[in-house]
Amino acid sequence: MSHADAIETRINQLKAGSIPRHIGIIMDGNGRWATLRGLARLKGHRAGVEAVDRVLETVMALGVDYLTVYAFSTENWKRPTAEVRGLMALLVEYLDAKLDKLMANGVCLKAIGDKAGLPEKVQASLKRVEEKTKANTGLYFNIxxxxxxxxxxxxAARALAEEVQAGSRSLEEITEESLADKLYTAGQPDPDFIIRSSGEFRISNFMLWQMAYAELWLTDTLWPDFSADDLLDAIADYQKRNRRFGGIDAKGKV
Known part of the structure; x- marks a missing residue:
């Protein structure tokens, strides 16, 4: 049996169980991957893009509805200027190169975060791809x-405060639901499953509100080496868990 056939068999087996509706991924380890190989850090980021493609193909085959990947944080601006410029150029290159594939697979791409703070060329590429894919109803892919x-x-809190100040909302109408409606992911389900690569044990300011009841899966694998097998291992582990959301299960377990 070829590796591709083995992957397809594993996917079909997992589809018989519970598949997370929304997966979030903290993609970490690109720089270390490159350093270990004596390469420039940007080479690691480029290899990380290939890992994104592998994950996209696998989650689509599994029937996942939403995928959110952590590509660039508000803290990442502290990195060397040349690395940041390279990352932004790589993002534009990715968007331009993958648009046709996203359309062919019915993927709806959405950027979440402060897009106004990104370089104009990045904003233009994002706007073009978001507009082109907005009607797609396959996988919803948040970057x-x-x-x-x-x-x-x-x-989100400021948006609600402005509504209270304007008189269009009362204090009593501020609820968990109303705040969630002001988040970048408004209208989307919270992630069921969060994956972090590279062996780090922290959340790194990712989806703090949305991940309140997400299952976590951590791996030592550096992101550029993250494979379809790694993702399927993670899903298999997820399917063994008993998600009780603070309650008890049918057997009385807490």
């Missing part, structure tokens, strides 16, 4: 860019 979970919550 978190210039994104920070705390910043997102503050932005």
């Amino acid at each position: 978190a860019l210039n994104y920070g979970g705390r910043q997102e919550i503050v932005r």
